[in-house]
Amino acid sequence: MDIIAALDLAIPIIQAPMAGVSTPDMAATVSNAGGLGSIAVGATDATGAQAMIAAVRAQTDRPFNVNLFVHSPPRDDIATERAWLDALSPLFAQYGATPPARLDTIYQSFAHDDAMLAMLVATAPHVVSFHFGLPGPDRIAALKAAGCLLLASVTSPAEARAAYAAGIDAIVAQGYEAGGHRGMFDPAAPDDLLGTFALTRLLVADGKQPVIAAGGIMDGAGVRAALDLGAVAAQLGTAFIACPESSADPAYRAALAGPAALHTVMTPALSGRPARCLANRFTAWGEGQTGQVPDYPRAYHAGKALNAAAKARGEGGYGAQWAGQGAPLARPLPAAVLIATIAAEMKEA
Incomplete structure (x- = not known):
C-alpha cells in the first residue's frame, strides 16, 4: 500500500x-x-x-x-495500591489535601x-x-x-x-x-x-x-x-x-522552555506505565521510590489527583509533562x- x-x-x-x-x-x-x-x-x-x-x-x-x-486490564492489587497511596500522602499533605481512598480504573x-x-x-x-x-x-x-x-x-x-x-x-x-x-x-x-x-x-x-x-x-x-x-x-x-x-498548561509550557527540557525522564511513577516526561517534582519523588507502582491506569488516578491538589496551591510541578529527548528544540x-x-x-x- x-x-x-x-x-x-x-x-x-x-x-x-x-x-x-x-x-x-x-x-x-x-x-x-x-x-x-x-x-x-x-x-x-x-x-x-x-x-x-x-x-x-x-x-x-x-x-x-x-x-x-x-x-491490558489492570490488576486490582489492594496491598500495592494502599502502599502507593500511603507513600503519596505526605505530598498531598503539603498542599492541604488527602489522596484518594482507593484507586480507580479511570x-x-x-x-x-x-x-x-x-x-x-x-x-x-x-x-x-x-x-x-x-x-x-x-x-x-x-x-x-x-x-x-x-x-x-x-x-x-x-x-x-x-x-x-x-x-x-x-x-x-x-x-x-x-x-x-x-x-x-x-x-x-x-x-x-x-x-x-x-x-x-x-x-x-x-x-x-x-x-x-x-x-x-x-x-x-x-x-x-x-x-x-x-x-x-x-x-x-x-x-x-x-x-x-x-x-498544555502554562506550567508545562514554562518547563518546556526551561532547563527541564534538557533532562527528560522515563518513569512509571505518574501513570503506572513507563513514560518520558520533563523532569519535575513528581519525577524526582518517583526516582526515590522502591515500592511497586500500581498498574496503569490506576496509578494515574493518584497522579492526577496530586497534580490537581498542587495546582490549586499554585504548584505546577506534579503534572504529566510529556516530552521527548528533542525537547530543547x-x-x-x-x-x-x-x-x-x-x-x-x-x-x-
Whole structure:
C-alpha cells in the first residue's frame, strides 16, 4: 500500500496523538496544512470521542487520526495500591489535601470498549491508531470494513511482526527517545530500549509494512533523516507542545522552555506505565521510590489527583509533562507555521 497516498499527505508529517496535549483544533490545523493531525481519545469515553471527532470534522475535510489505548486490564492489587497511596500522602499533605481512598480504573481499554468500537464504525474516521497493543481480530476487521486505515505503535521487531500478522496497515516505530507513554505491548517484558534510528532501520529492512519513524524528531532535518532511513513519514509529538493549539498548561509550557527540557525522564511513577516526561517534582519523588507502582491506569488516578491538589496551591510541578529527548528544540509557533517551517527545512536538508 502507498500509505502516503492513502493518507493524502502533502508533507510526510504526522502529529502525534499525545493525550493532554493534542486537541481537535491542532489536529484540524495540521491536516489542513498538509500533514496528518491526530486526536487522542484513550482518556475519554465513546461520547467524548465522538464529540472530538465532530470538532475536527467541523474544521477540515482532510484525513486525521483517532488514537486509542489498548492496554491490558489492570490488576486490582489492594496491598500495592494502599502502599502507593500511603507513600503519596505526605505530598498531598503539603498542599492541604488527602489522596484518594482507593484507586480507580479511570481509562477503559479499547480492547473491551464496545461502545467506542460502535462509535468508530459509525463515524469511520480515515485513520485509527493503537497504542500499548493491538485489539482483537473482530475489532480490527470491523474497523477495516468501515474503511479505516490502521496504524499501531511498536517498540520492537517482535511487536511489528504481531502488528503485521494482525493486519495493521502501517507501523509507528517508537524509539526510546520519544515523549509520552512508551508503547510496548507488555510493560513487564524485557525492553531493548531501541532508539528511533535503529528501530526504524530494522523495521524498514524487514520490509513487511510501511514504517513511520517516531521519537526525537523535531525539525525538517530530523524528518529528512527519518525518510533517508526508509521511513515513509515521521511522527512528531513534542514539537507541537508549544503550539498555541496545544492544551498544555502554562506550567508545562514554562518547563518546556526551561532547563527541564534538557533532562527528560522515563518513569512509571505518574501513570503506572513507563513514560518520558520533563523532569519535575513528581519525577524526582518517583526516582526515590522502591515500592511497586500500581498498574496503569490506576496509578494515574493518584497522579492526577496530586497534580490537581498542587495546582490549586499554585504548584505546577506534579503534572504529566510529556516530552521527548528533542525537547530543547521545541518552538512556540502556530501549528500551521510549524508545518510550513519544517517543510522548508526539509528542502534545505
